[in-house]
Amino acid sequence: MNELAQLTHGALNCVRFGNVKAGExxxxxxxxxxxxxxxxxxxxxxxxxxxxxSVLVKEPTPIGxxxxxxxxxxxxxxxxxxxxxxxxVHSEAGFLAAFDHGTRNLIVRPEAGVLASEAARFPLEIFFxxxxxxxxxxxxxxxxxVVDDKGTDFHIEAVPGAVGPYIGPLPYEPGPAVPGYIGTxxxxxxxxxxxxxxxxxxxxxDAAFSFEAPGESIVWKVKDGWIVEIDGGREAAAIRxxxxxxxxxxxxxxCGFGLNPKVSLAPGTAQxxxxxxxxxxxxxxxxxxxxxxxxxxxxxxxxxASTVVPIYGVLKRPTVAAGAEVLxxxxxxxxxxxxxxxxxxxxxxxxxxxxxxPMNR
Amino acid sequence: xxxxxxxxxxQIRAQAFFNLLNESDAGTHVAAYPxxxxxxxxxxxxxxxxxxxxxxxxxxxxxxxxxxxxxxELQGDRDVFDAIFDGAWTLGEAMYRGRLFAPxxxxxxxxxxxxxxxxxxxxxxxxxxxxxx
Numbered sequence: 001m002n003e004l005a006q007l008t009h010g011a012l013n014c015v016r017f018g019n020v021k022a023g024e025x026x027x028x029x030x031x032x033x034x035x036x037x038x039x040x041x042x043x044x045x046x047x048x049x050x051x052x053x054s055v056l057v058k059e060p061t062p063i064g065x066x067x068x069x070x071x072x073x074x075x076x077x078x079x080x081x082x083x084x085x086x087x088x089v090h091s092e093a094g095f096l097a098a099f100d101h102g103t104r105n106l107i108v109r110p111e112a113g114v115l116a117s118e119a120a121r122f123p124l125e126i127f128f129x130x131x132x133x134x135x136x137x138x139x140x141x142x143x144x145x146v147v148d149d150k151g152t153d154f155h156i157e158a159v160p161g162a163v164g165p166y167i168g169p170l171p172y173e174p175g176p177a178v179p180g181y182i183g184t185x186x187x188x189x190x191x192x193x194x195x196x197x198x199x200x201x202x203x204x205x206d207a208a209f210s211f212e213a214p215g216e217s218i219v220w221k222v223k224d225g226w227i228v229e230i231d232g233g234r235e236a237a238a239i240r241x242x243x244x245x246x247x248x249x250x251x252x253x254x255c256g257f258g259l260n261p262k263v264s265l266a267p268g269t270a271q272x273x274x275x276x277x278x279x280x281x282x283x284x285x286x287x288x289x290x291x292x293x294x295x296x297x298x299x300x301x302x303x304x305a306s307t308v309v310p311i312y313g314v315l316k317r318p319t320v321a322a323g324a325e326v327l328x329x330x331x332x333x334x335x336x337x338x339x340x341x342x343x344x345x346x347x348x349x350x351x352x353x354x355x356x357x358p359m360n361r
Numbered sequence: 362x363x364x365x366x367x368x369x370x371x372q373i374r375a376q377a378f379f380n381l382l383n384e385s386d387a388g389t390h391v392a393a394y395p396x397x398x399x400x401x402x403x404x405x406x407x408x409x410x411x412x413x414x415x416x417x418x419x420x421x422x423x424x425x426x427x428x429x430x431x432x433x434e435l436q437g438d439r440d441v442f443d444a445i446f447d448g449a450w451t452l453g454e455a456m457y458r459g460r461l462f463a464p465x466x467x468x469x470x471x472x473x474x475x476x477x478x479x480x481x482x483x484x485x486x487x488x489x490x491x492x493x494x
Binding site: 096099101102161162165167171178181301302305 | 390393452462465466467471473475
């Protein structure tokens with residue numbers, strides 16, 4: 001089978017996830033070195049759905065630097081952006097595209113191997129059901145406690161209305177992409193902001209920012225919604241440098257957990273910093289992980305604006321409890337370990353119960 | 362920033378701004394959502410009811426009214442709302458700057474985005490209304 005054929009199923013799922021409709025303008029936003037096969041596979045799938053496809057190759061935009069005006073104009077004019085580079089959605093132009101122009105924006109892992117993987121073929125109906133259930137759990141039991149065997153001990157009180165994302169046509173419910181939709185592909189997560197400054201504790205991160213395997217664990221100390229210490233080796237120093245002197249860059253912006261059991265935790269193969277950032281970001285989509293984001297929180301509906309896009313960190317084997325209910329047990333999403341009839345039925349329709357089983361790490 | 366509108370209530374300003382929904386197609390993006398939009402500033406709270414992309418009522422909001430399924434609250438200083446009514450800021454610009462706050466943004470992003478598009482189109486309609494014949 002040639003490479004493009006191997007990407008077809010994932011690309012079709014990607015286009016379906018974006019809810020591409022006939023006549024819509026689809027923008028594939030790439031950076032130098034992007035995999036041509038990924039661009040071509042998504043283009044073909046989008047055109048097959050009736051979309052009008054444009055491809056724009058831009059230079060990576062450094063943290064805190066506005067997007068170039070032609071890029072900003074393009075993402076605001078598009079109905080849907082597949083963003084293969086450093087995420088634009090957290091920039092001002094990306095924010096305005098979603099909130100004022102209704103642009104749907106999906107951050108896509110740029111490597112062909114990911115688009116060919118089971119993670120990219122993961123049935124969207126199962127993802128939406130997992131999202132609906134986990135969001136409801138957090139809203140009902142908003143006191144969340146996270147621990148792991150490396151020393152993480154973290155607590156946050158979620159505000160029910162600040163729990164999302166991937167909201168479809170109905171409030172509070174993940175569903176098919178509607179105007180303004182923001183997400184990643186492969187999907188996805190349940191996420192919430194810290195609107196009430198309740199985040200406190202210690203987070204011992206397995207990976208953060210562009211550092212897939214830091215020489216020393218990166219440790220964030222969180223106090224009343226702010227990251228007040230970042231400890232560790234040279235990687236921690238690089239993160240401190242990235243946020244130095246930038247207002248609200250140390251705000252505890254968001255946290256959540258992955259829902260897709262097929263996302264691999266293998267290191268990325270792309271070499272650019274942007275691609276390494278997207279690798280760590282994609283790990284946050286893995287069912288059983290817990291993630292945190294530091295930076296401005298206006299995308300979460302908060303008041304603390306920052307030019308720093310969120311710097312993400314991930315815990316690979318956490319235990320996460322909402323109230324007394326354990327949602328993640330040592331890196332395993334419990335509702336996948338004990339699927340009920342509805343989940344089993346959905347997975348059988350999609351080809352088998354294997355969809356609920358985590359792939360090897 | 363916006364001119365001083367202390368003598369004009371936010372209810373009157375909201376009524377004047379959203380009224381153009383009934384004379385244009387600017388409400389297309391909210392047509393699917395029966396939104397009760399609450400605009401809350403330090404001293405005023407206004408409820409703007411949108412149905413089928415049209416404005417049906419602008420009333421004073423009850424202080425203790427619960428957050429309903431289709432209710433969307435935006436909180437900000439009065440001058441932020443005036444900047445939006447004046448066309449100086451879009452909803453996105455005010456939110457990006459942390460000046461406009463939607464407590465349920467993440468769970469109702471669909472409604473926030475639909476409203477943002479509607480406000481942008483309404484601002485365009487208001488600018489057009491000022492053009493000479």
